[in-house]
Amino acid sequence: MSDSTYLGMPPFPEAARTALGDTQLRSNLAHATDTIRRKRAAVVAEVDDWEELREAGRAVKERTLRHLDTYLVRLEERVTAAGGQVHWARDGAEAGRIVTELVRATGESEVVKIKSMATQEIELNETLAEAGIAAYETDLAELIVQLGDDHPSHILVPAIHRNRAEIREIFVREMGAYGTPAPDGLTDDPARLAEAARLHLREKFLRAKVGISGANFLVADTGTAVVVESEGNGRMCLTLPETLISVVGIEKIVPSWQDLEVFLQLLPRSSTGERMNPYTSTWTGTTEGDGPSTFHLVLLDGGRSDTLADRIGRQALNCIRCSACLNVCPVYERVGGHAYGSVYPGPIGAILGPQLRGTDTLLDRSLPYASTLCGACYEVCPVKINIPEVLVHLRAQVVDEGRERRVPKAERMAMAAARWVLSDPARLAAAQRTGALGGRLLSRRGRIGRLPGPLSPWSDTRDAPSPARESFRAWWKRTH
Amino acid sequence: MDMPANVPENASGQALRKAPAGAREEILARVRRALADVPAAEEPADVAVARDYARAGGPAPGSPAVRELLVERLIDYDAAVRTVTAADAASVAEAVARSAAARTAGPLVVPDGFPAEWLAALPPERVLRDEPPLGVGALDRAGAVLTTAAAAVATTGTLVLDCGPGQGRRALTLVPDHHLCVVRAGQVVASVPEVLAGLEPARPLTFISGPSATSDIELDRIEGVHGPRTLEVLVLVEG
Numbered sequence: 001m002s003d004s005t006y007l008g009m010p011p012f013p014e015a016a017r018t019a020l021g022d023t024q025l026r027s028n029l030a031h032a033t034d035t036i037r038r039k040r041a042a043v044v045a046e047v048d049d050w051e052e053l054r055e056a057g058r059a060v061k062e063r064t065l066r067h068l069d070t071y072l073v074r075l076e077e078r079v080t081a082a083g084g085q086v087h088w089a090r091d092g093a094e095a096g097r098i099v100t101e102l103v104r105a106t107g108e109s110e111v112v113k114i115k116s117m118a119t120q121e122i123e124l125n126e127t128l129a130e131a132g133i134a135a136y137e138t139d140l141a142e143l144i145v146q147l148g149d150d151h152p153s154h155i156l157v158p159a160i161h162r163n164r165a166e167i168r169e170i171f172v173r174e175m176g177a178y179g180t181p182a183p184d185g186l187t188d189d190p191a192r193l194a195e196a197a198r199l200h201l202r203e204k205f206l207r208a209k210v211g212i213s214g215a216n217f218l219v220a221d222t223g224t225a226v227v228v229e230s231e232g233n234g235r236m237c238l239t240l241p242e243t244l245i246s247v248v249g250i251e252k253i254v255p256s257w258q259d260l261e262v263f264l265q266l267l268p269r270s271s272t273g274e275r276m277n278p279y280t281s282t283w284t285g286t287t288e289g290d291g292p293s294t295f296h297l298v299l300l301d302g303g304r305s306d307t308l309a310d311r312i313g314r315q316a317l318n319c320i321r322c323s324a325c326l327n328v329c330p331v332y333e334r335v336g337g338h339a340y341g342s343v344y345p346g347p348i349g350a351i352l353g354p355q356l357r358g359t360d361t362l363l364d365r366s367l368p369y370a371s372t373l374c375g376a377c378y379e380v381c382p383v384k385i386n387i388p389e390v391l392v393h394l395r396a397q398v399v400d401e402g403r404e405r406r407v408p409k410a411e412r413m414a415m416a417a418a419r420w421v422l423s424d425p426a427r428l429a430a431a432q433r434t435g436a437l438g439g440r441l442l443s444r445r446g447r448i449g450r451l452p453g454p455l456s457p458w459s460d461t462r463d464a465p466s467p468a469r470e471s472f473r474a475w476w477k478r479t480h
Numbered sequence: 481m482d483m484p485a486n487v488p489e490n491a492s493g494q495a496l497r498k499a500p501a502g503a504r505e506e507i508l509a510r511v512r513r514a515l516a517d518v519p520a521a522e523e524p525a526d527v528a529v530a531r532d533y534a535r536a537g538g539p540a541p542g543s544p545a546v547r548e549l550l551v552e553r554l555i556d557y558d559a560a561v562r563t564v565t566a567a568d569a570a571s572v573a574e575a576v577a578r579s580a581a582a583r584t585a586g587p588l589v590v591p592d593g594f595p596a597e598w599l600a601a602l603p604p605e606r607v608l609r610d611e612p613p614l615g616v617g618a619l620d621r622a623g624a625v626l627t628t629a630a631a632a633v634a635t636t637g638t639l640v641l642d643c644g645p646g647q648g649r650r651a652l653t654l655v656p657d658h659h660l661c662v663v664r665a666g667q668v669v670a671s672v673p674e675v676l677a678g679l680e681p682a683r684p685l686t687f688i689s690g691p692s693a694t695s696d697i698e699l700d701r702i703e704g705v706h707g708p709r710t711l712e713v714l715v716l717v718e719g
């Protein structure tokens with residue numbers, strides 16, 4: 001098979017991580033999903049009314065989505081009345097421009113940031129970097145990844161591929177270049193490493209003038225935003241800066257304050273397997289003498305209204321990003337997060353990715369097939385998204401579109417190849433190597449632009465991200 | 481082929497030249513178009529939400545059962561907990577002073593509205609007031625912060641701060657490394673629905689369940705990353 005056949009496939013930038021066979025890494029990953037799965041099961045079993053909560057969660061989301069226009073307008077009104085400023089962004093680029101301008105208006109050239117799916121989705125850090133603004137991620141795992149100049153390997157524990165000795169080495173080597181250096185005599189004791197991160201980031205928190213966040217929920221009736229977190233870096237970003245900019249998808253709304261009683265029970269137990277996460281912050285506009293004096297809320301569409309138009313597919317917008325479906329998914333466990341080609345991996349990624357972006361790319365057409373339809377995801381989903389139903393629906397759509405559009409033969413072949421590759425980790429590794437070579441040859445400015453020959457029909461419509469420069473596998477081979 | 485409306489622009493961004501005006505109207509119009517299947521007469525309340533889950537009916541607020549559950553759950557998430565059965569303010573003051581002496585040496589930030597009688601046993605030079613508001617540097621140097629709480633949830637082991645009297649602005653309970661919090665047994669409710677019903681959303685709220693934590697290094701749970709690394713709770717049973 002030629003290299004180019006793989007160009008439109010999921011770029012699998014690091015999917016090969018899960019293809020390492022019987023390595024420490026693979027057992028780390030399996031250990032992570034297994035641990036979290038068991039923790040979740042234990043704390044869910046404590047709750048007698050779990051099924052009633054799930055049903056209420058689903059119903060609240062249905063109510064919200066069926067009247068989203070009403071709630072959006074109400075939210076805007078309440079946030080504004082509470083002293084916040086609301087901006088609307090049709091897509092990620094528009095959101096990026098808005099945020100860039102807001103940061104520029106403060107005169108600052110650095111921001112502290114809480115990890116958020118929405119800002120990752122719109123590649124906000126890259127946009128800010130192009131404008132000369134440094135965005136410091138403040139989650140411990142993200143810091144390890146950022147300082148180590150590599151890529152997250154797991155959605156829940158993004159630095160799981162680094163062991164403590166490596167983390168120590170990265171901290172000792174890199175921290176000084178970006179701010180407070182690692183303490184002298186730093187050991188690889190995890191508590192000492194966490195302390196080094198605390199010291200390193202503290203200086204940034206204390207001087208930060210601008211914070212950027214997402215939000216887990218927005219309450220329409222009260223104009224309240226909610227952030228759920230563990231480390232306290234979120235509280236730092238939400239509290240200490242003078243200006244706070246929150247970028248939030250339009251589907252994150254819940255109608256009433258009371259509705260939070262459902263989600264604040266469902267989310268922590270489903271996500272990290274805790275009865276409650278260490279910190280939850282809520283704020284409504286601005287408060288005199290407490291926290292940021294300026295609050296901007298950027299409401300992001302970015303394909304959500306398109307998703308809403310599909311009566312079966314719209315339930316994907318119920319998602320509260322708990323990641324429970326990932327940890328029970330046999331396909332996810334096998335191929336890892338990156339094979340899904342977006343910040344939304346696993347079963348939810350397989351239904352959300354193609355809907356948010358459309359099914360114009362090969363990747364997005366192949367995603368609905370990245371499932372065995374075993375139904376485990378539906379069972380754990382705290383908001384009862386019927387993921388198998390949506391997958392089947394999207395498959396039918398992809399097939400219909402294929403007929404209508406007379407999908408070029410090369411593309412259909414590649415779709416079949418995608419399924420074939422997804423079915424075997426060893427093939428993933430091979431696909432990744434060829435993908436990296438082929439893609440890099442054609443890429444401009446880090447993106448794959450218009451492609452020649454039989455591949456042009458789909459590459460005309462959108463840019464596919466370039467495969468990573470050096471695959472994890474290549475790196476592994478080079479350094480081990 | 482037509483460019484779908486949601487195509488993310490690339491780095492060189494054609495869309496940079498498009499005026500952002502009208503985004504609000506366009507998004508609302510898209511949403512309304514997407515909801516063409518929803519009957520015009522349907523109201524939000526017409527979409528049934530069955531609240532069949534437990535909203536009340538657990539142990540009564542402030543009851544021994546609810547208090548004991550809170551203590552158990554706080555300990556489970558590695559907070560240090562002491563139940564103080566106090567007949568009078570002097571014994572509360574003594575408990576506060578003992579905790580302060582045992583764990584920290586530096587100044588103790590005390591927000592406005594913290595009951596003065598509970599401070600009586602503390603050396604006055606250790607008390608640092610947020611008046612005028614302390615800079616972040618001063619907060620960083622302070623060893624600890626001493627506050628009350630707005631409420632607590634037993635089932636989840638959660639303290640809720642609403643920046644009311646004795647709690648101060650949010651930064652006070654965030655920057656110092658040690659948070660000592662006094663909760664009256666009467667403030668403890670059983671469940672999340674009960675606590676939310678009693679809170680004022682207009683105030684900035686912080687829900688705290690144990691000290692800050694991470695499992696980012698080899699899945700080892702480490703207490704305390706950026707928030708206070710020690711959370712100590714005095715559960716006060718008033719005589």
Ligand code: SF4
Nearest residue numbers: 319320322323325381
């Ligand atoms: S779809 Fe997955 S991530 Fe989203 S709420 Fe359901 S289980 Fe959680």
